[in-house]
Amino acid sequence: MRIAIFGVGLIGGSLALCFKGKPGVHVVGHSINRSSTEKYVARGVVDSATTSLEEAALDADLIFLCVPVGRLEEYVDALSRLPLKRGCIITDVGSTKASVVRHADKLGLQGAYFIGGHPMAGSERSGVEAASLHLLENAYYVLTPTENTPAEQVNKLEGLLKCTRARVVIADAVQHDDIVGAISHLPHMIAVALVNQIAGYNESNDLYMRLAAGGFRDITRIASSDPVIWRDILLSNREVMLKLVSDWQERMDRFSDLLRQEDGDGIAEEFRTAGLFRSQLPERRKGMITSLFECYVDVPDHPGIIGKIATELGHAKINLSNLQIIESREDVPGILRLSFRQAEDLDRATALLTSSGYDVHM
Numbered sequence: 001m002r003i004a005i006f007g008v009g010l011i012g013g014s015l016a017l018c019f020k021g022k023p024g025v026h027v028v029g030h031s032i033n034r035s036s037t038e039k040y041v042a043r044g045v046v047d048s049a050t051t052s053l054e055e056a057a058l059d060a061d062l063i064f065l066c067v068p069v070g071r072l073e074e075y076v077d078a079l080s081r082l083p084l085k086r087g088c089i090i091t092d093v094g095s096t097k098a099s100v101v102r103h104a105d106k107l108g109l110q111g112a113y114f115i116g117g118h119p120m121a122g123s124e125r126s127g128v129e130a131a132s133l134h135l136l137e138n139a140y141y142v143l144t145p146t147e148n149t150p151a152e153q154v155n156k157l158e159g160l161l162k163c164t165r166a167r168v169v170i171a172d173a174v175q176h177d178d179i180v181g182a183i184s185h186l187p188h189m190i191a192v193a194l195v196n197q198i199a200g201y202n203e204s205n206d207l208y209m210r211l212a213a214g215g216f217r218d219i220t221r222i223a224s225s226d227p228v229i230w231r232d233i234l235l236s237n238r239e240v241m242l243k244l245v246s247d248w249q250e251r252m253d254r255f256s257d258l259l260r261q262e263d264g265d266g267i268a269e270e271f272r273t274a275g276l277f278r279s280q281l282p283e284r285r286k287g288m289i290t291s292l293f294e295c296y297v298d299v300p301d302h303p304g305i306i307g308k309i310a311t312e313l314g315h316a317k318i319n320l321s322n323l324q325i326i327e328s329r330e331d332v333p334g335i336l337r338l339s340f341r342q343a344e345d346l347d348r349a350t351a352l353l354t355s356s357g358y359d360v361h362m
């Protein structure tokens with residue numbers, strides 16, 4: 001089985017790691033730059049790599065297009081001109097689906113099949129350096145076949161994706177873009193606008209930046225996402241985004257009205273309604289916007305305590321992905337935030353630290 005990956009970055013590299021080393025599988029990476037191909041091989045992410053599109057696609061059973069959304073259609077075009085292996089499946093990982101799926105559906109792929117795909121996991125990081133074997137684990141992986149896609153090809157792709165340990169969901173491409181626009185693309189836009197708004201205030205008073213630690217940093221993490229990747233996503237989902245921005249503006253106008261009218265009940269009602277919906281969100285599973293599994297430990301602020309907790313977790317083989325002191329002043333309990341990548345690690349850490357007498361809360 002030969003698997004070709006075009007664009008071995010965060011997502012392409014993570015997929016490559018899922019397939020590489022499986023018996024009988026050869027993973028070939030493609031980049032337009034020679035130095036990148038050398039890096040892919042040197043890092044052990046792929047078995048071989050090439051700058052030749054023809055060479056990468058030759059005899060491939062499965063092709064992943066993992067380049068920015070704005071480049072996807074030209075890759076589909078280029079592949080449609082090549083003699084591909086009969087029954088080859090071409091899939092992409094783009095964050096928008098309608099445009100590329102419509103484009104591929106119009107083209108003849110000569111014995112190959114295109115099936116749109118979107119692994120709904122990732123991060124604000126990019127490049128092969130950020131790739132991880134576990135990135136897609138437990139995440140939803142949307143496939144968007146059309147009425148022209150044979151069901152057996154969809155089943156085949158689903159089977160091949162098992163090694164990512166993601167959960168495949170079938171959806172309509174247009175509906176995908178509506179939903180993902182709202183739950184992922186809009187939050188990215190809001191995070192960027194919010195950061196830029198505060199950056200503007202900070203120009204005249206750098207106390208904004210100094211006080212904007214912790215929470216502000218967390219809710220705006222996605223504002224650090226790759227500019228080119230996101231330029232392409234937003235332009236590709238332009239119509240959907242324009243409607244969402246207009247709805248968002250209405251929401252903000254409502255807040256303005258409530259403030260102007262000093263309508264405290266109305267403001268509280270907004271929070272009540274949001275809290276109710278939010279409390280019904282599926283808990284502790286990988287969502288579109290990656291969250292870490294976190295807990296807070298009240299610790300006395302004395303030397304060695306952080307090391308002690310980290311060692312205790314280490315001895316129990318609990319993988320800590322991050323550790324942060326939220327507040328630490330003399331005579332006041334410091335609050336330690338512990339982050340884990342897996343819900344199971346969080347559960348085990350909570351049980352262990354509680355049994356050791358620490359005050360742990362979520």
Ligand SMILES: NC(=O)C1=CN([C@@H]2O[C@H](COP(=O)(O)OP(=O)(O)OC[C@H]3O[C@@H](n4cnc5c(N)ncnc54)[C@H](O)[C@@H]3O)[C@@H](O)[C@H]2O)C=CC1
Binds near residue numbers: 011036093
């Ligand atoms: N970043 C994320 O969390 C997620 C991204 N996606 C989608 O995955 C795709 C790849 O994104 P990432 O892996 O995050 O980006 P990345 O920047 O880590 O990787 C992109 C890859 O495409 C290559 N590339 C960039 N410009 C190119 C060009 N003009 N021609 C050919 N190759 C080019 C880069 O060398 C790199 O290997 C995008 O379509 C994105 O919408 C999907 C799910 C999550």
Ligand SMILES: O=C(O)C(=O)Cc1ccc(O)cc1
Binds near residue numbers: 095119121123124
């Ligand atoms: O960093 C995060 O939490 C993300 O939201 C990552 C992400 C980015 C793009 C996607 O299409 C899917 C997931």
